[in-house]
Amino acid sequence: MTTAPTPNTPPHPAYPAATASPAGSPAASPAPSPAAVGRRLSVVADQTPDSPTPAGCNSSSPRTDVPGEASRARKTAAAKAGADIRGEVLLTLAQLRLATPRQLKALLLPHQQGTDHVRRALRNLLDESPALVGRTHRAQQSYWYCTPAGLAEAAASGELASTAGRTTGKRIAASKTGLREHGLALVDTVVAFHQSEVADHADWRVEVAHPTAAGTLVPDGVVLLADGASAFVEIDRTMSYARLVAKLERYDAYRNAPASGRGNAARAPRSHWQETYAGPSLERPFPPVLFVFAPAPRRAAPTTREAAFHERARRVGSVNYRLTVATTTLPLLTHDGADAPVWRVVGNGHGEERRALAALPKAR
Template sequence: MPPAAGRATGRRAAAKTGLREHALALVDTAIAFHRSGVADAGDWQLEVAHPTPGGALISDAVVLLADGRTAFVELDRTMSYARLIAKLERYDAYRTAPPTGRGNAGRAPRQHWEEHYDGHHNDYFEGRHFPPLLIVFAPAPRRAAPGTREAAFHERAAVVQNVRHRQLIVATTTLQRLTEHGPDRPVWRMAGHGERHWPLTGLPRAR
């Protein structure tokens, strides 16, 4: 996976900041998708910037799935719950940002995500659906276990209105669950909707 430009990727910097471990966990995630046939290893973009009224939202990765849909991916090792919830709000701000497309006589201007991630699949999927946000919790030294952090995150995310009303689909798993079973198995827990686990292809689409 090619490194993003402008990041401190030297050995000393990576060792101090945890970038190396973060990158390796993201590679493990991509491998799990590739092995299951859900997404090709070459169909990942790293650290993609998306415009919002409050500034750019940087996704850890954007992946093109085998069925033609797109998903945003966040890999969490050390983020606080407050920062994770804040990132959910940034995704919601991106979802509702004013249109950026020019439009024409036959089509109104479209939002950035519609232009880049949904526009050429609208006919197939019968409408526009904001891509799901997939959060993978990975182990990190001196941090709670991934499963513990995942459960605590769900307690906080359940009260986010647009998550609860399925306008923003947020699904989580742990890196261990993902690598052992694959994303096409019921390893994903959808925020705001109980403890049921879903396969990736079975997640409902955003309203």
Template sequence: MSVVRCNLLAESPALVGRTNRAQQSYWYCTPAGLAEAAASGELPPRSSRTTGQRAAAKTGLREQGLALADTVLAFQHAGAAEYTDWRVEVAHPTPAGTLVPDDVVLLDDGTSAFVEIDRTMSYAKLLAKLERYDAYRSALPSGRGNAARTPCSHWQETYSGPHLERAFPPVLFVFAPAPRRAAPDTREAAFHERARSLSNVGYRIAVATTTLARLTQHDATGPVWRIAGRGASEDRHGIGRLPKAR
């Protein structure tokens, strides 16, 4: 899948959405982004017909992409992660179905976090995605290991922090506004009510939430993240104070 990255340093993202055509994935670009894509040689000759405001308007992915760009900038402004330390849509097969995070970020302390931008997904689908995260965490190691090194799961090999830290990366949900949907604060509160029924949340996987407005106002290191799970309070924490999965 071809990916042309946002120009986040200038805070004017060229990349603001995606549309699918002919089993390929193209990112909707602004004129600057399209020029960058054409210069890269990554787009087929006729791909310009699949990019533009019409495609973005039909899919709603323009707003999704802009919400993701705002999230990346909030982390960069806070010094929590550089814009270059984000991986877009890495797919992981799991027994519960394929897991495709919206993004994966490498934080400044060397640990990783999965990031989900929610605008229109139903609560049932959000909880099902958490189940896929848990299935990914629980997947058996595929390597054989050796006398000096025991086999590691894929997430341990790919996302372990310094000194092969064994805690599964936290899953961070950012609730963004969307037409004909409840306000982000309302959706965040409803998500927490439902997440309490999942025994894996707060135990096998650490989950925290915020809204896009709160995140952009206070940055990622500010008191914006609310911990999900049974027994969790409504207190909010900075990114550096999130609990580790047990």
């Protein structure tokens, strides 16, 4: 019979585990290092239900919510969008001669919140060699225009009408005499027509010469309307009333110019305006002449100038008969839209009533 050891007797060296743990217990693991604890916690944090790890990815993969990643993605998208619309930006500048980024955005990307895409497209065109666009700065605003290389590129696309006599817009953009503001007022008018879906911005021609016996007629703009008809557009900021009436008389001369050419058995000779605007069967009347009065420093308010013009314009012979002339102000046009009743017809019997563009009387 073996006698049990006394409590103070140390265990036998041959049985070191006898007092460490019961025989059936597993061996204890060594204590983890602080670094291992940190790694294990980070893995657990990555796999919590609030931020599950996507299938096929491990916790050491770069996370997509790292600050800066989202903004980098947005910048990449903006750069791509800018590259996608650079052709449209170039064509628009070639047509209208100059514009601001805000105006280009209104025409090309009306649903975008800012002008980032347009500005990237402009910088893209500016970085070409040679540069396809140029810019000037005035009063913290940038004004963009086509360079000669840009005009050549736009013409080569086949998307533009003849570029004969087309200018780059550089002189207008740099002007300090009001020429730049006149050009920008025309672009604001284009935007108003475009937003009202009365005419697409691509269907405008700027300063196209028309021959008359009284000299060349150069409208500020000619627009092809959505219904297939055309209209002449004149912008006034600072022109004297005498010069405005003289220009209206030039339209009268153009309207009444005799037919030219020989014609043939199937078709009588036609005048220039009939060849250009009346349609193949002469079904369309002479295009209306639309005057838009824009604000200008040290000038009477647009509504005042509009009323004074009416008093003088109704004395021109063909007005209210062979010429349809209507007026509006740029603030009213941009606020209400080109399709709204913003047009006041010049002539006796019309008063101060304003009509929609579609409701203007037709020239006889």
